[in-house]
Amino acid sequence: MSDAVLELKAVTKSYNQGAANQIDVLRGVDLTLNAGEMVALVAPSGAGKSTLLHIAGLLDVPDSGSVTVAGQDISGKGDSMRTSLRRQELGFVYQFHHLLPEFTALENIILPQLANGIAQRAAEARAEELLALVGLSARAQHRPAALSGGEQQRVAFCRALANRPRVLLADEPTGNLDPGTSDQVFAALMDLVAGTGLSALVATHNPELAARMDRRVKLEQGRLVDL
Numbered sequence: 404m405s406d407a408v409l410e411l412k413a414v415t416k417s418y419n420q421g422a423a424n425q426i427d428v429l430r431g432v433d434l435t436l437n438a439g440e441m442v443a444l445v446a447p448s449g450a451g452k453s454t455l456l457h458i459a460g461l462l463d464v465p466d467s468g469s470v471t472v473a474g475q476d477i478s479g480k481g482d483s484m485r486t487s488l489r490r491q492e493l494g495f496v497y498q499f500h501h502l503l504p505e506f507t508a509l510e511n512i513i514l515p516q517l518a519n520g521i522a523q524r525a526a527e528a529r530a531e532e533l534l535a536l537v538g539l540s541a542r543a544q545h546r547p548a549a550l551s552g553g554e555q556q557r558v559a560f561c562r563a564l565a566n567r568p569r570v571l572l573a574d575e576p577t578g579n580l581d582p583g584t585s586d587q588v589f590a591a592l593m594d595l596v597a598g599t600g601l602s603a604l605v606a607t608h609n610p611e612l613a614a615r616m617d618r619r620v621k622l623e624q625g626r627l628v629d630l
């Protein structure tokens with residue numbers, strides 16, 4: 404049995420703005436992400452990175468091809484199945500932290516767990532454990548505005564992992580940070596991935612960060628090629 408946690412097979416996606424104006428963004432994307440693996444996704448601007456991450460993240464559906472997450476093929480399945488699979492198995496981080504400004508760091512990590520039916524006390528313990536892993540225990544009661552950019556992003560990683568997803572999808576997670584902070588924050592992400600057995604697909608324009616991951620794939624003319 405394969406230990407793939409995310410599998411895209413022959414995925415295609417086109418955008419149609421009138422029959423004469425079709426853009427074939429994904430033309431047969433194949434991707435296998437194995438348990439515990441961290442893969443860099445390199446894509447020139449406009450190559451279809453967001454389209455690919457949306458499909459892998461079950462936020463959009465392909466025109467053809469299959470998407471399998473944690474052994475479940477979503478082809479032909481409805482919105483509710485995709486949503487529950489997304490909530491249970493996938494975590495997301497973006498270039499901007501998207502933390503809720505009126506809640507503390509700790510609360511930002513607790514809230515998605517409560518939404519998933521986890522009891523308050525267990526959710527709090529999990530949030531504290533994650534903050535400790537990224538060295539932010541002392542910042543638990545701070546609101547996002549009282550945190551540095553790097554700290555905000557580390558809290559965003561904790562929030563993404565709160566519900567113990569199997570796969571993390573990250574879109575330029577250090578793209579907003581200065582190079583020194585970016586290195587530190589990326590190191591925290593690598594520790595989290597290693598410490599939790601998570602798999603991660605990380606879109607980045609930074610060749611040094613890409614070089615530190617297990618594998619690199621590039622989106623080129625609608626397909627993924629190994630780098």
Ligand SMILES: Nc1ncnc2c1ncn2[C@@H]1O[C@H](COP(=O)(O)OP(=O)(O)OP(=O)(O)O)[C@@H](O)[C@H]1O
Pocket residue numbers: 418419420426428446447448449450451452453454455
């Ligand atoms: N909803 C849409 N309707 C029509 N065209 C779209 C739509 N979404 C994306 N596109 C087009 O598809 C192509 C790929 O878009 P996408 O956003 O996936 O690229 P990207 O690689 O994420 O770009 P960037 O890195 O610059 O954000 C672009 O040419 C874009 O204009």
